[in-house]
Amino acid sequence: MKKLLKALLLAAVSAGAQDAISLKDAVLLALSRNKSLEASAAERNATQTRITQARSGLLPKVNYSESWTRSNNPVFVFGSLLSQGEFGAQNFAIESLNNPDFLNNFQSRITVDQTLYGAGQTKQAVRSAELAKDLTKEDERRTQTEVIAGVVAAYYGSLLSADQLSATAQSIKSAEADLERAQNIRAAGMSTDVDVLSIRVHLANVRELQIRRQAEVDVARAALNDAIGLPLDTSHTLTSRLVPLELPEIALQARETTALEQRPEARQAKLAISLAESQAATARSARLPQVYLHGAYEADRQRFVTRAGDNWLVSIGLRWTLFNGFSDKARIEENKFAVHKTIAEEARASSAIRLQVRRAYAHLNAASQRIEVARASVAEAEESLRITQNRYQAGISNITDLLRTETALLEARTRHLVAIHDQRVAAVRLELAAGTLAADSAAVNERTR
DSSP: OHHHHHHHHHHHHHHHHTTEEOHHHHHHHHHHHOHHHHHHHHHHHHHHHHHHHHHGGGSOEEEEEEEEEEEOOHHHHHHHHHHHTOOOGGGGSHHHHHSOOOEEEEEEEEEEEEEEEOTTHHHHHHHHHHHHHHHHHHHHHHHHHHHHHHHHHHHHHHHHHHHHHHHHHHHHHHHHHHHHHHHHHHHTTSSOHHHHHHHHHHHHHHHHHHHHHHHHHHHHHHHHHHHHTSOTTOOOEEOSOOOOBOOOOOOHHHHHHHHHHHOHHHHHHHHHHHHHHHHHHHHHHTTSOEEEEEEEEEEEESSSSSSEEEEEEEEEEEEOOOOSTTHHHHHHHHHHHHHHHHHHHHHHHHHHHHHHHHHHHHHHHHHHHHHHHHHHHHHHHHHHHHHHHHHHHTTSSOHHHHHHHHHHHHHHHHHHHHHHHHHHHHHHHHHHHHTOOOTTOTTTTTOBO
16 A cells, blocks of 8 residues: 555656656655665665574574485494384394395484574674665665755756756847847948848857757756656756855865765765774684584484384584684784775775865855856846947947947856856755755755845
């Protein structure tokens, strides 16, 4: 029933995604459909079974065997008759002992083996399995954050391509107005065909750019569908907007500290040290003695169900490897070096994580500053175009000035859109670097300014 409800919910979300989808919806849908996350969950479940396997070393091993043997081997016949409880005085005859008849022996055997003292090997095996599970959980969390970051980048990439297409359409509309203005001026005898032809060339260039922008929109939408886990041709309306993000005060040092505590890679590095230490302890324990209990119950029969005898035994043994060609010593040394390696890798990972946080922090600050510069540039370019159009209408400015300001305005609008896109993506990258990225993160939600 639960699986049916989950399937219906996903179907409803998918159906909604084909109509209108926000950034938050896209992230949630991706987390429910992404195959990488499904593979990570399967690996986590597999590590849980390895813990059960390791714990089985604390429990007895019970085996049952059934066999049938037929032979006239004197030793086999003599021993089997004793085990079956069928040995009689007549079997002491020399001829019977040396040349017995064929004998059947149906043997049923149950054995029980229990380790009484394993020098801590089972305990360390369980700990290693638990650490491996924790490593897998962190890997799953890392995959989840990467999926979120990928969806956010694809979503804003799609918005950027659509907004750039709109900016190009605005430029075409403005160029068409310039063309009409130039034609009127030519008709009035105040200019030549050169101005009209120049604007037509400019208009053709902008329309060519519009074609490229449209292709980029199509590719960006397909990339977003791929990141979410939808068919590439799925059509939907993006309801979130490409607007600047409202940024709280961000302390770089605090972000670095958080990253060293929260990043999956940082936790995995620490877990790797613990795992190497556990494996080193297992290698050392191999040099210690082990004590085990063995019990067996056996039934031997001439026929499958009759003429039978049974016996049992219980034994306690000690197994201690005193010398195995320096193999244990070499294994201990190997694990010692493995511990040193993981410690060095943990230190290297910490430095790399801090560098990633600083890079994301710098990119976010730079993008935020670029937004302000680009916003002012757009306003100035718009005013410059308005003035130039009026001057051209009055015959004061030439066609070159007009086309230059048209191009400058389109470039300014494009830079402004790119700066906003870069800020939104950089905010997600910073949370990703700090290890705090989740579906409910501020960078994923609609907190704008």
